[in-house]
Amino acid sequence: MIELIKQPWHWAVAGVMIGLTVPTLLLIGNKTFGISSSLRHICAACFPANISFFKYDWKKEIWNLFFVVGVLLGGLIASQFLSNPNEFVVNEQTMQDLKALGVKDFSAMMPADIFSIENIFTLKGLIFFVFGGLMVGFGTRYAGGCTSGHAIMGLSNLQLPSLIATISFMVGGFAMTHLIMPLIFKLF
Amino acid sequence: MTKNNIDNTLIEEFVCEAPNNQVKKESFASNIKYLIVGTIFGIVFVKAEIVSWFRIQEMFRLQSFHMYGVIGTAVVVGLISVQIIKRFKVKTFSGETVSIQDKTFNKGQIYGGLIFGLGWAITGACPGPLFAQIGSGFLAITVTFASAVAGTWLYGAFKNKLPH
Numbered sequence: 001m002i003e004l005i006k007q008p009w010h011w012a013v014a015g016v017m018i019g020l021t022v023p024t025l026l027l028i029g030n031k032t033f034g035i036s037s038s039l040r041h042i043c044a045a046c047f048p049a050n051i052s053f054f055k056y057d058w059k060k061e062i063w064n065l066f067f068v069v070g071v072l073l074g075g076l077i078a079s080q081f082l083s084n085p086n087e088f089v090v091n092e093q094t095m096q097d098l099k100a101l102g103v104k105d106f107s108a109m110m111p112a113d114i115f116s117i118e119n120i121f122t123l124k125g126l127i128f129f130v131f132g133g134l135m136v137g138f139g140t141r142y143a144g145g146c147t148s149g150h151a152i153m154g155l156s157n158l159q160l161p162s163l164i165a166t167i168s169f170m171v172g173g174f175a176m177t178h179l180i181m182p183l184i185f186k187l188f
Numbered sequence: 189m190t191k192n193n194i195d196n197t198l199i200e201e202f203v204c205e206a207p208n209n210q211v212k213k214e215s216f217a218s219n220i221k222y223l224i225v226g227t228i229f230g231i232v233f234v235k236a237e238i239v240s241w242f243r244i245q246e247m248f249r250l251q252s253f254h255m256y257g258v259i260g261t262a263v264v265v266g267l268i269s270v271q272i273i274k275r276f277k278v279k280t281f282s283g284e285t286v287s288i289q290d291k292t293f294n295k296g297q298i299y300g301g302l303i304f305g306l307g308w309a310i311t312g313a314c315p316g317p318l319f320a321q322i323g324s325g326f327l328a329i330t331v332t333f334a335s336a337v338a339g340t341w342l343y344g345a346f347k348n349k350l351p352h
Contacts, residue, residue, distance in 0.1 A: 005235070008235065008236065008237055009232070009235040009236040009237075010236075011236065011253070011254050011255075011257030011258045011261065012257060012261050013232075013236070014232050014233075014235070014236030014238065014258045014261075014262075015257060015258045015259070015260065015261020015262045015264075015265065016261055016262075016265050017228070017229075017232045018229070018232060018258065018261075018262040018265075019261060019262040019263065019264065019265025019266040019269065020265055020266075020269065021225065021229055021266075022265075022266040022269055022270060023266075023269035023270070023272075023273060024225055025222075025225065026269075026270075026273060026280065026286050026288070027273075027278065027280050027281055027286070028221055028222075028225070028280070028281055029208070029210050029214065029218075029221070029222070029280065029281075029282075030208070030209040030210040030211075030280045030282075030284055030286060030287060031206070031207075031208055031209070031210070031222070032205075032206050032207050032209065032288055032289070033206060033266075034205050034206025035206070035314070035315045035316040035319075036205075036206075036314075036315040036340075037204060037205050037206040038315070039315060039336055039337050039339075039340040040204075040340050040344070042337050042340075043337060043340055043341045043344060047341060049341075049345070051341075051344045051345050053343075053344035053345075053347050054341075054344050056202040056204075057202075060208055061204055061206075061207065061208050062216075062219060063208055063214070063219050063222040064206055064208075064222075066219040066220070066222040066223040066226065067222045067223070067225060067226035067229075068226060068315075068316075068319045069223060069226065069319075070222065070223040070224060070225065070226020070227040070228075070229065070230060071226045071227070071229055071230035071233065071316055071319040071320050071323070072230060072319040072320065072322055072323035073223070073226070073227045073230060073323060074226065074227040074228060074229060074230020074231040074232075074233065074234065074320060074323065075230045075231075075233065075234050075239065075319065075320035075321065075322065075323025075324040076230075076323040076324070076325075077227065077230075077231055077323075078230065078231045078233075078234035078235055078320075078323075078324065079234060079323070079324035079325055082231065082234075082235060088240075088242075090242045090246070091242075091246045091251045091252045093249070093251045094242065094245055094246045094249055094251045094252070097249060097251075098242075098245065106242070109234075109237060109239060109240035109241070109242065109243075109324070109326075110240065110241050110312065110321070110326050110329075111241060111242070114241075115241065115326055115328050115329065116328055117327055117328050119328065120328055120331055125328070125331065127310070128310055128311065128332075129311070129328060129329070129331040129332045129335060130331065130332075130335045131307075131310070131335075132307050132310040132311035132332060132335070133307070133311060133318075133331065133332035133333065133334065133335025133336040133338070133339060134307070134335045134336070134338060134339040134342070135303050135304065135306050135307025135310070135311075135339065136304060136307035136308065136311055136313065136314065136315065136318070136332070136335075136336045136339060137307075137315075137335065137336030137337060137338060137339025137340040137341075137342075137343070138300070138303055138304075138307075138339035138340065138342055138343045139300045139301065139302070139303030139304025139305070139306070139307055139339070140300065140304045140314070140315060140336075140340070141300065141339075141340045141343040141344070142296045142299060142300025142303060142304075142343050142350065143296055143297050143298075143299075143300030143301040143303075143304055144205050144291065144294075144296060144297060144300070145205045145206075145291075146304065146314045146315050146316070147259070147308075147314040147316070148206075148314070148315075148316055149205050149206055150291075150297075150301075151259055151263070152259070152262050152263055152266055153206075153266065154291055155263045155266070155267065156263060156266030156267045156269070156270045157270050157288050157290075158267070159290060159291045160293065161291040161292065161293040161294075161297050162291055162297075164293065164297050164298060164301070165297040165298075165300075165301040166301075167301070168297060168298050168299075168300075168301025168302050168304075168305060169301050169302075169304055169305040169308060170305060171301075171302060171305060172301065172302040172303065172304060172305015172306045172307075172308065172309070173244075173247075173248045173305040173306070173308050173309040174248055174305075174309075175302075175305070175306065176248070176305065176306040176307075176308075176309035176310055177245065177248035177249060177309045178248075178249075180306070181309065181310070184310075
């Protein structure tokens, strides 16, 4: 059994479990699923700076912070005790495309030649960590949600604004991957 | 979202996109159940390799069905669950009526959505995987996370100047 769990999980298993998070949160505490809101609660709790967007009773929403700490713990448990003993597999064509851009490491879930501590104070770090993170935080709040709040929770509740947001996420992602990323990799 | 006060200053109504709609107050300790749900969620994220930058690249290059399968299945399961809850008026465990707010359209969903999409492809992470990546030991992602908090803060600071 434990050997089976250590294998990478099929998309259907993950999809069912993620989908079930929606009714689970609704039924155990009338909570609407969404993760990016945690970033707002962190701002409200730590740096409200008299900005009206951060002046609210964040303690009422503290469940969301417990949830994301859980996600972090889950990552720790999965990587420490349930990690895949086999080689990490990347689609052959994707690997060719990324090699052509200059990505070298395909041995783990994140390429070490980009996502390593050594790169924090480099141009790579500035683009992939700082600018990337700023766009994720700014964009999700501007859009009023992320993949969880819009694509999963919103679409589950048949919300048209969430469909519009989800399409926009995808358009942005395709534009970055196919138009902007080739230019970024020329910088290194 | 905003209305004018008597002295014509803007007061803003608090709208949380992932709200706590439970009327009954919860003790600090009862929040542990959200920690547990989050932990299971984080394990799924890592075991299904949703936290991988490569899986996101495969998705945006249309070279693997994996991420489409994950998100598609999650939406179908979520949709069926929400419809069952609404149709049969299923109550929460503490006996309350389940409430889900409707989302209202504004242009932020397009502009913000595009910006998030750009960031998603470059970081290989939406906010959920950020936490799971850090937990998995990719410590450089703490910088991405701090930047995401900063990005959220910048949105809050400039919200009223942005087109919505």
